[in-house]
Amino acid sequence: GAVVSQHPSRVICKSGTSVKIECRSLDFQATTMFWYRQFPKKSLMLMATSNEGSKATYEQGVEKDKFLINHASLTLSTLTVTSAHPEDSSFYICSATGYTEAFFGQGTRLTVV
Amino acid sequence: GQQLNQSPQSMFIQEGEDVSMNCTSSSIFNTWLWYKQDPGEGPVLLIALYKAGELTSNGRLTAQFGITRKDSFLNISASIPSDVGIYFCAGPNAGGTSYGKLTFGQGTILTVHP
Numbered sequence: 524g525a526v527v528s529q530h531p532s533r534v535i536c537k538s539g540t541s542v543k544i545e546c547r548s549l550d551f552q553a554t555t556m557f558w559y560r561q562f563p564k565k566s567l568m569l570m571a572t573s574n575e576g577s578k579a580t581y582e583q584g585v586e587k588d589k590f591l592i593n594h595a596s597l598t599l600s601t602l603t604v605t606s607a608h609p610e611d612s613s614f615y616i617c618s619a620t621g622y623t624e625a626f627f628g629q630g631t632r633l634t635v636v
Numbered sequence: 637g638q639q640l641n642q643s644p645q646s647m648f649i650q651e652g653e654d655v656s657m658n659c660t661s662s663s664i665f666n667t668w669l670w671y672k673q674d675p676g677e678g679p680v681l682l683i684a685l686y687k688a689g690e691l692t693s694n695g696r697l698t699a700q701f702g703i704t705r706k707d708s709f710l711n712i713s714a715s716i717p718s719d720v721g722i723y724f725c726a727g728p729n730a731g732g733t734s735y736g737k738l739t740f741g742q743g744t745i746l747t748v749h750p
Binding site: 527529532555556557564565566567568569572616618619620623624625627628629630632 | 669676677678679680681684722724729735736737738739740741742743745
């Protein structure tokens with residue numbers, strides 16, 4: 524079946540630095556991908572919609588300058604957490620939609636120290 | 637915005653027992669989805685429901701789309717240790733059909749004791 528791959532699976536960074544997370548659709552083209560954030564034992568919250576070749580659409584309350592999204596090709600979307608702070612520590616998950624369902628990446632655990 | 641209220645929040649059961657969890661919403665959903673998330677992984681789709689009243693099975697899992705389109709339940713029969721994880725209901729935002737922009741329930745944490 525369709526696979527969505529995220530990289531890295533875990534990252535630890537210092538406060539103030541930026542971190543890039545990649546999301547790839549491995550065997551299908553995705554003009555749209557989605558980024559979610561999940562706190563421990565909590566639900567997934569949609570952050571933004573990544574659109575190939577155009578600007579991302581952010582959900583209310585999500586800072587677009589903090590969470591930069593680039594969807595440069597039909598198989599790759601990137602999320603950059605800029606000037607990261609400890610409160611940005613979280614589990615970030617991307618998804619891409621196939622014909623009948625959304626496929627999720629394995630997630631990226633970000634820890635900001 | 638839309639909210640999905642999922643219950644129970646957690647369950648501790650013995651292997652072999654049946655499990656039931658449900659989701660309710662104040663607004664109508666055109667599609668109900670049930671996902672399972674293993675620790676440190678992304679969610680994996682278990683069952684998708686597309687029509688009010690629909691009852692669908694996937695192995696030991698059975699899910700139903702409520703007649704009012706505002707609720708759904710998931711049953712797991714004869715649980716086994718690998719059923720451990722977090723189960724989420726989800727639906728497309730704003731009553732749409734896009735499978736990408738999803739609203740998730742709060743999740744049910746399932747623990748199965750051997």
